[in-house]
Structures are given as structure tokens and as C-alpha cells.
Amino acid sequence: MALKAKIIVLIICGIFGVGIMVLLFAISENITHYHNRFIRRFPQHVAEEVHQMDLTYNSYYFAGSGNGKIYLGNYTAPLQVMVLDTALQTKTIYHIKLKQINLPFRGPQIRVNGKDFYVFEGMVPYVFKGAISDWSASLRINSGNHFSQLTPIDSVNMSVRFLSPKNGENRIGILNLTDTSKAKYNASLLQRQFDGKFDTDGNLLYNSSLNRIVYVYLYRNQYIVAQPNLKLDYRGKTIDTVSHADIQLIQLKNSNQKTFAVPPLVVNKLSAVAGKLLFVNSELPGMYESEDIWKRASIIDVYDLTDQTYRSSFPVYKITGKKMKAMFVYENKLYALIDQKIVCYKLRKYITQSYPVRD
Numbered sequence: 001m002a003l004k005a006k007i008i009v010l011i012i013c014g015i016f017g018v019g020i021m022v023l024l025f026a027i028s029e030n031i032t033h034y035h036n037r038f039i040r041r042f043p044q045h046v047a048e049e050v051h052q053m054d055l056t057y058n059s060y061y062f063a064g065s066g067n068g069k070i071y072l073g074n075y076t077a078p079l080q081v082m083v084l085d086t087a088l089q090t091k092t093i094y095h096i097k098l099k100q101i102n103l104p105f106r107g108p109q110i111r112v113n114g115k116d117f118y119v120f121e122g123m124v125p126y127v128f129k130g131a132i133s134d135w136s137a138s139l140r141i142n143s144g145n146h147f148s149q150l151t152p153i154d155s156v157n158m159s160v161r162f163l164s165p166k167n168g169e170n171r172i173g174i175l176n177l178t179d180t181s182k183a184k185y186n187a188s189l190l191q192r193q194f195d196g197k198f199d200t201d202g203n204l205l206y207n208s209s210l211n212r213i214v215y216v217y218l219y220r221n222q223y224i225v226a227q228p229n230l231k232l233d234y235r236g237k238t239i240d241t242v243s244h245a246d247i248q249l250i251q252l253k254n255s256n257q258k259t260f261a262v263p264p265l266v267v268n269k270l271s272a273v274a275g276k277l278l279f280v281n282s283e284l285p286g287m288y289e290s291e292d293i294w295k296r297a298s299i300i301d302v303y304d305l306t307d308q309t310y311r312s313s314f315p316v317y318k319i320t321g322k323k324m325k326a327m328f329v330y331e332n333k334l335y336a337l338i339d340q341k342i343v344c345y346k347l348r349k350y351i352t353q354s355y356p357v358r359d
Contacts, residue, residue: 037145038239040286040301046314046351047300047334051088051344056238058340062328064112064152069131070115070328070335072342079119081110081135086333097136098128113152119144127158129177140177147175149204153228159213161204169196172204172215174230177350186230190215198258199245207273210305216271216280219264223271223278225305236308239301240284242267249336270298277311277351278303281327298324300334302351311351319343 055072063073063081072082079096084113096110096119107119112132119128119137123146130137148170149161156178162171162185169192193199202217213235216223221240225233237243246265249258270281280301285294293299297315304311316324322339329335334345 015063015251029079037241038286039288040299041310041312042314043312046312046348047316048348049317049343050333050346053084053088053091053342055082055337055340055342058325058337060337060342061109062326062335062337063110063267064117065330066112066114067327070330070342071110071112073198077108077169077204078105078108081112081117084342086330086344088342094135094306096130097134098129098139099137100139103139103142104190109150111150113155114193116152116155118150120150122150122160122163127175127177136208141175141180143158144175144180144183147173150175151204151206153213157228159204159206161215164196167196169201172224172230174228185229186226186232189224189226189232191235193220193245194197194247195249195258198247198249198260198264202268203271204260205271205273207276207305209275214271214273214278214305216268216278217245218269219247219267221267221349228277234308236303236305238268238280238282238303239286239299239310240267240282242284270324272327272329272334273305274331276306277305277329278305279327279329279334281316281324282313298336300327314351316343316345 002030059074059076060072063071068086070084070086074080081094081096083092085294092351103126104124106121108119111118115132117130117132125144125146127141128137129140130169136272145165147160153159155167156176158175160173160175162173163246164171170190171185171187172189176182191199202215205214207214214223221238221242223236227233248261250261251258266283268280269283272279281298297317299313299315301313302311314337319338319341324336326337327334332347334347336343
């Protein structure tokens with residue numbers, strides 16, 4: 001009996017030991033993939049919700065800001081623009097008039113920059129330009145390379161993400177509305193990891209305070225800061241540890257196109273710039289962060305573009321169970337689109353520092 005008991009004890013210990021090993025491995029994998037080895041700073045009262053407005057529909061997107069106003073485009077009404085005051089107390093809807101309408105309109109978008117606005121569609125391609133004084137625009141470009149993103153730099157120069165006609169890879173470039181022959185791009189700004197298209201996907205921004213183009217990758221912990229002449233300033237890193245895009249692709253049947261085999265690991269979902277700061281909506285929890293906060297809110301990480309440092313983080317909470325789908329920063333306020341609402345957060349001096357706080 002004693003021998004049998006010893007054998008039973010040894011078997012139990014062996015099973016228990018294997019179980020512990022499996023558990024430790026699972027925990028290790030969880031830390032590696034979801035709780036990357038970085039620690040966020042969450043100072044209290046960094047962002048305070050001060051205003052909220054019901055937009056009735058959830059199809060709006062941020063088109064720009066200026067003149068003390070926030071401008072929203074509408075995916076389902078592409079030639080409609082909503083103008084809001086910064087306190088979200090008043091709204092006015094305008095309908096854009098295009099002087100040329102014999103183009104294949106599929107999904108045009110709007111951008112507002114100062115007193116000018118632009119209507120564009122990169123897969124045609126075309127760009128209209130007009131003044132917000134009458135919301136009437138004329139055609140400026142209707143030829144050239146296809147592009148997938150556009151953000152104005154000044155009244156004639158647009159920062160764009162071109163699609164290479166040879167292989168469909170992404171290229172950051174400049175489009176001049178007065179002379180299409182001046183369109184140019186820098187093939188080395190975006191760094192290819194395996195296909196140059198999916199792995200270089202990201203958000204194209206322009207920081208008017210620093211006069212810099214900023215590009216934040218979706219699937220890796222990197223962003224790019226470049227001059228308007230497309231000369232690279234530097235490649236910065238977000239605090240997440242995923243440096244290589246975790247993407248699996250499959251070939252579509254009867255097509256030369258590819259798509260995701262499984263949902264990709266998103267690192268930097270949304271981004272915005274203001275003053276000298278970069279705001280990034282991260283999708284990856286850090287160490288010591290509770291699951292509860294990630295279930296209830298979107299987490300925003302703030303970086304200083306002048307010294308490439310991480311400053312701090314803060315949450316933007318869900319509304320009716322929905323997370324933030326877009327964000328925009330104007331002066332000392334962050335605006336978030338959450339379901340059919342727009343919410344305004346006032347950013348405290350701890351974050352804003354470099355530009356004035358206005359009540």
C-alpha cells in the first residue's frame with residue numbers, strides 16, 4: 001500500500017507540475033501579446049467631460065476645425081457639412097454645391113482648413129476646392145495617381161497617401177492643386193515589412209503648429225514625423241511593444257487581391273495632433289491595468305512630438321455600451337464621436353502645457 005500511495009502521489013505531483021507549467025506559459029503569452037511590458041501613467045483629472053451633443057445619426061466624421069468651429073462630414077450624406085461651436089451648443093447644416101457633377105461619385109469626403117474646404121475621392125481621383133463663405137467648390141484635380149488619404153497643409157498643398165500604380169503599396173506624398181505635375185512622393189518614408197500595403201496602413205495627419213506631416217501606423221508601435229518637403233525628421237515609437245505587424249493574409253478566390261485571414265492585431269487605432277502633441281488611441285493594455293477600464297473606455301496615450309517622449313494617458317468612456325470611433329483635438333479640447341453623440345473633453349494643463357487653456 002505504501003508503494004502504491006507513493007506512486008499515486010508522484011502521479012498527482014506530475015500532473016500538478018504540468019498544469020503549473022501550462023498556466024505559467026499561458027500567463028506569459030497573455031503578458032507578451034496583450035499586457036505588453038510597459039507601464040502607463042494615469043494622472044487624475046487629465047481630461048474632464050464638459051460638453052455633449054446628440055447628432056441624431058452615427059454616420060458623422062471629423063472634417064476639420066478653425067474659426068472657432070468644428071466641422072463634421074457625413075458618410076451617408078457626402079455633400080453635407082455640419083458646423084458646431086466649440087462648446088457644442090449650436091449646430092448648422094450646409095449643403096455643398098459642386099460646379100462639375102459629371103464624375104463617378106462613390107464616397108467623397110470633406111476636409112476644412114481655415115476658410116477653405118475640399119471635397120475629394122482618391123480612387124477616381126478628383127479634388128474640389130471652395131470657400132466656407134458659400135460652400136461652393138470647383139474642380140481642381142481630376143487625374144493622376146490614386147490615393148487613399150488626404151489632409152490639407154495649406155491652401156494649395158495636400159499631404160496624401162498615394163497608392164503605387166505598380167504594386168499598390170502605400171506612399172506618402174504631396175499633391176499641388178495648382179499644378180498636378182508637382183505631385184511627388186517619398187517611397188522611403190513608409191517602411192515595408194512584408195507587403196507594403198496592409199503592413200503600412202495607418203493614419204495620415206498634419207500638425208499645423210509644428211508644420212509637420214505625422215503618420216501613425218495601425219499595426220505596429222511606430223509613427224513618422226516629416227517635413228512638408230517629405231524629408232524625414234525622425235521615426236518615433238509608441239509605448240506599446242509590437243514592432244512588427246501581426247497580420248495574416250489570404251488570396252481571394254478568382255482575384256489577385258488579398259484580405260485578412262484573421263482579424264489583425266491593432267496597436268494604434270485612432271490618432272490626432274494639436275500643439276506639439278500626438279494623441280493615440282491604443283488597443284493594447286499595459287502592465288497593472290485592470291480589465292474593467294478597458295471594457296468601459298478607450299485609452300488615449302499622449303506624446304510630445306518635439307522630444308519624442310510619452311507624457312501620460314487618460315480614458316474616454318463608452319456611451320450606451322459603444323466605444324469612441326473617431327477623435328479630434330482643437331486647442332485645449334478633445335472631441336470624440338461615440339455612437340451618435342459628440343463629446344467634448346477639456347484637457348488640463350498637465351497635458352496641454354504648450355498652448356493656453358481656455359474655459
